[in-house]
Structure formats: structure tokens, C-alpha cells
Amino acid sequence: MSVPFLQASGLSKIFRHKTGLFAKPTNQLAVNAINLELAARERIGVVGESGSGKSTLGRLLLGLTEPTEGGVWFEGVNHKERQAQDWTAFRIRTALVQQNPLSALNPQMTIGQQIGEGLLVHHITGRAGARDRVASMLERVGLSSAMMNRYPHQMSGGQRQRVVIARALILEPKLVIFDEAVSALDVSVQAQVVALLRSLRQELELAYVFITHDLRIVRHLVDRVAVMYLGRIVETGDIRSVYEWPRHPYTRALLASVPSMDPTVRNIEPPIKGELDGSILSTGCTFRTRCPFALDRCVTETPGLRFVAGRQTACHRAEEFPQAIAKQGSLTRKDIAR
Amino acid sequence: MSNFLTVRDLVIEVPARNIKILDGISFSLQSGQTLGLVGESGCGKSMTCYAVAGMLPRGIVRTSGSVSFEHSGQTGAKSKAPKIAMIFQDPTSSLNPVHTIGYYLESSLYRHQGLKGSDARFEALRLLERVGIDRARSRLRAYPHQFSGGMNQRVMIAHALAARPQLLIADEPTTALDVTMQAQILHLLEELKAETGMALMIVSHDLGVIARLADRAAVMYCGRIIETAPVADLLQRPAHPYARALIDCMPSIDPDDLEPPAPIPGSVPLLDDLPAGCHFHPRCPRTSAECFVRFPAPATIGPVHEASCYHPVAA
Numbered sequence: 001m002s003v004p005f006l007q008a009s010g011l012s013k014i015f016r017h018k019t020g021l022f023a024k025p026t027n028q029l030a031v032n033a034i035n036l037e038l039a040a041r042e043r044i045g046v047v048g049e050s051g052s053g054k055s056t057l058g059r060l061l062l063g064l065t066e067p068t069e070g071g072v073w074f075e076g077v078n079h080k081e082r083q084a085q086d087w088t089a090f091r092i093r094t095a096l097v098q099q100n101p102l103s104a105l106n107p108q109m110t111i112g113q114q115i116g117e118g119l120l121v122h123h124i125t126g127r128a129g130a131r132d133r134v135a136s137m138l139e140r141v142g143l144s145s146a147m148m149n150r151y152p153h154q155m156s157g158g159q160r161q162r163v164v165i166a167r168a169l170i171l172e173p174k175l176v177i178f179d180e181a182v183s184a185l186d187v188s189v190q191a192q193v194v195a196l197l198r199s200l201r202q203e204l205e206l207a208y209v210f211i212t213h214d215l216r217i218v219r220h221l222v223d224r225v226a227v228m229y230l231g232r233i234v235e236t237g238d239i240r241s242v243y244e245w246p247r248h249p250y251t252r253a254l255l256a257s258v259p260s261m262d263p264t265v266r267n268i269e270p271p272i273k274g275e276l277d278g279s280i281l282s283t284g285c286t287f288r289t290r291c292p293f294a295l296d297r298c299v300t301e302t303p304g305l306r307f308v309a310g311r312q313t314a315c316h317r318a319e320e321f322p323q324a325i326a327k328q329g330s331l332t333r334k335d336i337a338r
Numbered sequence: 339m340s341n342f343l344t345v346r347d348l349v350i351e352v353p354a355r356n357i358k359i360l361d362g363i364s365f366s367l368q369s370g371q372t373l374g375l376v377g378e379s380g381c382g383k384s385m386t387c388y389a390v391a392g393m394l395p396r397g398i399v400r401t402s403g404s405v406s407f408e409h410s411g412q413t414g415a416k417s418k419a420p421k422i423a424m425i426f427q428d429p430t431s432s433l434n435p436v437h438t439i440g441y442y443l444e445s446s447l448y449r450h451q452g453l454k455g456s457d458a459r460f461e462a463l464r465l466l467e468r469v470g471i472d473r474a475r476s477r478l479r480a481y482p483h484q485f486s487g488g489m490n491q492r493v494m495i496a497h498a499l500a501a502r503p504q505l506l507i508a509d510e511p512t513t514a515l516d517v518t519m520q521a522q523i524l525h526l527l528e529e530l531k532a533e534t535g536m537a538l539m540i541v542s543h544d545l546g547v548i549a550r551l552a553d554r555a556a557v558m559y560c561g562r563i564i565e566t567a568p569v570a571d572l573l574q575r576p577a578h579p580y581a582r583a584l585i586d587c588m589p590s591i592d593p594d595d596l597e598p599p600a601p602i603p604g605s606v607p608l609l610d611d612l613p614a615g616c617h618f619h620p621r622c623p624r625t626s627a628e629c630f631v632r633f634p635a636p637a638t639i640g641p642v643h644e645a646s647c648y649h650p651v652a653a
Contacts, residue, residue: 049516049517049518049519050487050516156605156606157379158605159605186378186379186543187378187543187544187545187584187587187588187599188378188583188584188587188601188602189378189605190587190589190599191586191587191589191598191599191600191601191602192601192602194589194598194599194601195598195599195601198598213516213517214517214589215517215591216588216589216590216591217589217599219589219590219591220589220598220599240593243591243593244593253518254517254518255591256521257517257518257520257521258517258546258591259520259521259524259544259546259547259549259550260546260549260550261545261546261549261573261585261588262549262573263549263550263552263569263570263573264570265549265550266528266550266551267525267528268521268525269525270518270521270522270524270525271518271521272518273470273522274472275486275488275489275516275518275519
């Protein structure tokens with residue numbers, strides 16, 4: 001059997017919080033027994049509300065946070081067994097792109113220095129070689145190579161995010177974690193970055209995990225999606241089938257919450273109320289406190305991921321949901337006169 | 339029906355840097371109506387709100403044009419000034435971290451309604467419950483850092499309601515929130531509009547939010563309104579190439595629509611280096627010689643539908 005490219009098995013992370021000087025620390029289960037496999041060149045989206053554990057999952061996959069239980073294997077090697085030099089090799093092959101490009105960039109370095117730094121640190125090229133690589137990478141992400149000598153404050157938000165992406169890709173990584181990489185951008189700039197990522201993924205044989213709360217954007221960037229709720233994956237599968245017919249009430253609620261472009265769709269009750277409640281429920285479905293379809297069974301029995309209609313979903317009532325909800329009254333761009 | 343708010347040829351400048359932030363903005367709003375302002379960062383949406391609310395930042399001045407209100411059915415000593423409240427994108431940084439939620443609401447109730455003591459507390463409680471905060475009684479003693487962004491936005495809305503505004507200005511009220519919370523806040527705004535009859539100005543770069551709340555929408559680009567129309571008209575028959583392009587940027591959620599969002603080529607020009615003529619011409623697919631020379635005057639596209647373009651997209 002071949003070794004999976006990236007694998008997480010039974011991955012859990014518990015953060016201990018102290019609320020006061022003498023208070024007993026409370027445990028927060030940020031990531032709860034997650035199993036995930038990613039093939040080389042595969043792209044997966046991780047969606048959920050803030051507090052669902054998506055970013056922690058991203059950090060665990062890159063070994064930036066140590067798991068409490070379970071492990072992450074990259075090309076067959078567990079993060080726990082990596083020696084210092086293995087970590088260096090791993091860091092060259094992976095990258096992280098975060099939400100706010102201004103705080104991710106060093107204001108005192110030119111963008112050329114920042115993009116090229118990795119090449120010099122890892123002795124991949126000399127200074128002249130680095131300059132050439134940076135110039136071609138800048139053009140690849142749609143910026144002019146003349147921008148190399150600019151500082152981050154001299155650029156627009158969209159340009160900065162391209163710089164961050166260029167810096168992530170300069171070492172030709174095989175795995176990139178995008179953590180809310182387009183969420184802070186204007187729609188028009190988002191569209192530019194989406195177009196950029198779509199063209200790069202064809203050129204660079206890149207596998208990526210795209211973490212976002214934006215269900216509209218992620219659809220155009222990944223093949224597979226994992227929906228997270230309170231640290232667990234509650235539904236995962238091919239993005240088209242999940243969006244067409246979500247089988248978990250949380251996925252349904254997320255999709256139905258996306259504002260429609262149809263101005264006749266108004267005065268609709270929000271599909272779910274409240275927000276994530278971090279208090280740990282020892283048994284039963286963690287979503288039941290907000291779920292409009294919860295039964296007695298959802299209190300006593302914890303639903304595990306199981307195969308339903310070609311995807312995995314963790315809901316006792318997965319088979320019962322009709323298709324209609326995801327498409328209710330949505331005016332699509334096709335309806336708009338060209 | 340008379341216009342509650344009329345903005346005419348408004349020009350807002352930064353004299354120190356010789357920049358025009360708003361260049362000849364005109365629009366009107368009837369009481370109880372909702373106007374949506376849409377456009378990219380830096381197009382002047384927020385500055386329009388500040389100008390309407392009369393709270394332009396220091397160093398930014400109105401050099402010509404007018405913002406006027408017409409009051410109807412209001413009598414009494416303080417009826418001269420219109421009641422305007424505003425909520426912002428980042429609720430947590432808009433709230434004072436050293437005051438409790440209760441103090442914050444009660445001080446506003448005292449200022450606007452003269453309520454004190456238990457009357458103020460009772461009203462604060464009612465407002466918090468109205469905006470959907472449960473266990474409101476204990477929440478009055480809480481501080482903003484103990485609340486999530488969505489709850490703080492509800493507090494901001496409760497605070498705005500304490501002034502019993504005739505106009506609520508909401509500047510990107512849901513941009514920082516999760517979709518699920520966004521759906522809840524949008525619904526709350528819909529309900530409050532119906533209950534109180536206040537007018538609403540909503541700013542967003544998300545056309546979905548505008549589609550949900552606005553009656554009319556104005557598309558802004560580089561300090562000008564380039565198209566204004568009833569919201570359904572704008573979404574289904576946009577006339578300005580920029581409005582059209584903004585709609586094409588919106589990623590679709592429809593599983594059958596696999597077309598990725600279409601980016602607009604180029605980027606928004608800087609305000610101190612605006613292209614001559616129509617500011618959109620360097621990014622526009624429909625330019626001709628005149629676009630380079632003079633900014634087009636608003637042309638009538640349909641009933642109450644205007645676009646500033648020499649070559650509007652045919653409906």
C-alpha cells in the first residue's frame with residue numbers, strides 16, 4: 001500500500017484555560033478526534049463558524065501546534081518523530097498563508113527581500129539567483145517584478161496578499177495551508193486571488209487545505225470539503241454533492257445562511273440561531289443544542305461519521321433530509337441578463 | 339412621499355493633500371426606506387455615511403454641496419436635529435472596554451430619552467432582549483470582551499435603538515461576522531426596520547447583503563455614484579460596466595453554476611492619481627474616445643434608474 005501524502009489520525013487538541021487566579025483550569029476541546037487524508041495535488045476546503053477549530057486543525061497539520069492526542073503523518077513520517085533537520089526539510093515543502101497580509105509581512109523589509117528570504121536561508125540559491133526567482137514569482141502572481149523594491153505599506157491589500165502567496169510558493173512547496181486567505185479582501189480582489197490560485201494549482205502540482213468561513217469562495221477552489229463544528233468534522237465529501245444535497249443540518253444551515261443575490265428573498269428566519277457554545281457535552285451530538293431536527297436519540301447517542309449518499313456525515317437523521325433547502329429561491333448569475 | 343434625507347452635489351476633500359474623497363454625490367432617501375451603498379474599499383462609501391451623520395474626521399471637509407433633512411410630525415424642544423445612529427464593521431473595537439454593557443446602554447438612554455435609574459435599567463434590559471441576547475439581565479453587568487463579535491454587534495444595535503433614530507446607518511455591519519451570525523443580524527435589521535419605521539443606509543461590498551435589505555442601491559467608484567437603481571433592477575439589469583463587473587465578481591453558491599468569479603482587470607486607482615474622464619475607463623471593456631475626456635453625466639436608463647456611462651450595457 002502506498003503511503004498517504006498527508007494523514008491525520010485521531011487528531012485532538014485540548015487547550016487549558018485559566019479564567020482566574022484561583023479558578024480551576026477549564027479544558028477546551030479545539031480539535032476532537034479528526035481523521036483526514038489528503039493525496040498529493042488534492043485540494044480540500046475546511047469550513048465552519050469561528051471557534052469550530054479550523055485554524056487549530058491547520059496549525060496541527062503543519063506541526064505548529066502539538067496535538068494532545070493522535071498524530072499527523074506527512075509522506076509517512078509522524079511529526080513527533082521528526083528530528084531538527086527533518087523539520088527543515090518539512091518546512092521547505094510546506095507553507096502557510098494567513099488572513100491579514102499586512103501583519104504577515106515585515107514592514108521594514110522590501111517585498112523582494114521577504115519573498116527571497118527562504119531561498120537564502122535554505123541555501124537554495126545565491127543572491128543573484130534569488131533575485132531572478134523572486135522576479136519570476138512576482139510575475140507569476142500577477143505583480144510586476146519592478147515592485148520588488150517596494151515596502152508593504154506602499155501596496156494595496158490585494159497586492160499584499162499576492163506577495164504573501166508569492167512568498168509561500170517561492171520554495172515550491174507541495175502542501176500549502178490557506179487560513180482565511182481571502183476573507184479580508186474586497187470581492188473584486190477576492191475574485192483576482194481565486195483566479196490566481198486556480199491557475200497556480202494547475203502549474204505547480206500543489207496540494208492545499210483551504211480554511212474559510214466563506215462557503216461561496218471555497219466552492220471554486222477545492223474538490224472536497226470538510227465541515228467542522230466544535231472540533232469535529234460533521235460532514236465531508238465531494239464539494240458538489242455536499243452543496244447539492246447537504247445531509248447534515250449544520251451544513252444545511254451554513255449554506256442557507258449565505259445571502260442570496262435575489263432581492264425577493266427577504267424576511268427569512270435565520271436557519272440557526274445563536275452561536276457555537278464551547279461547553280463540552282459528554283454524550284450526544286454537539287450540534288443538538290442548535291439543531292431544529294434534534295431527537296431524544298441525539299442526546300444519548302453520539303453520531304459518528306458514516307457513509308450516506310456518497311459522502312460521510314455525522315447525523316442520525318442524514319437520510320431524512322430532502323434536497324430543497326440549498327437552492328431555495330436563489331437567483332443565480334445565469335438569471336441576470338448578459 | 340417626501341424625502342427624509344437629500345444629499346446634493348456633495349464634495350468632500352482633504353485640503354492638506356488636495357484630494358477629493360467624494361466628488362459630486364447626490365441621492366435621496368425617503369423615511370422608512372433603505373438605501374444600499376456598494377463598492378470596493380476606498381470608493382467613499384464610509385465617507386458618505388460620515389458626511390450624512392455629520393461626523394467627518396478632522397482634516398476632511400465638505401467644500402460644496404449639501405446634506406439636508408426634512409422632519410415631519412416631530413414637535414418639541416429637541417425636534418430640530420434629526421436622530422441618526424450608526425453602527426460599524428468592528429463592534430468590539432467600537433465599544434468602550436472599561437464600561438459594562440449596562441452602563442453603555444443606560445448612558446445612551448439618559449442622553450436620548452432622559453431615562454434614569456431603574457427606568458433606564460428596565461429599558462436597557464428590554465432593548466437587549468429585543469436584539470436577541472439571552473440571559474439579558476446578567477449580561478448587563480458584562481464587559482464587551484466577554485462577548486463574541488456577533489453579540490457585540492447586537493449591543494451596538496441596541497445602543498443605536500436607544501436613540502430612537504429616524505435613520506440608522508450601518509457601515510459593513512456583518513462583514514466581520516460568520517455567515518450564520520450574518521443571517522441573524524440581517525434578519526434583526528429587517529424586523530427592526532418594520533417595527534420602528536426608521537430609514538436605513540446600509541454599506542456593504544457584498545451584493546448579497548444589499549440584495550437582502552436595500553430598496554434602492556447606489557454603486558460607488560472613486561468617490562462618485564456611478565449607478566443608482568431599485569435593487570432588483572440593479573442586480574438584474576446593471577447598466578454601468580462597473581456594476582456589471584461587480585456582480586460577476588460575486589462567487590455563486592449554486593451547484594450548477596461552475597463558473598468561477600470573474601475578476602475585474604487592474605486595480606482601483608489612487609485618489610491622488612485618478613484617470614481623467616470616466617475613472618473606470620482603464621479597466622473598462624467598453625471604452626471610446628470620449629471616456630478619456632469627460633466624466634459622463636448620469637443618463638436615465640429606466641424609471642428611477644440612472645447610470646453615469648457613455649456606453650451602458652444594454653438591458
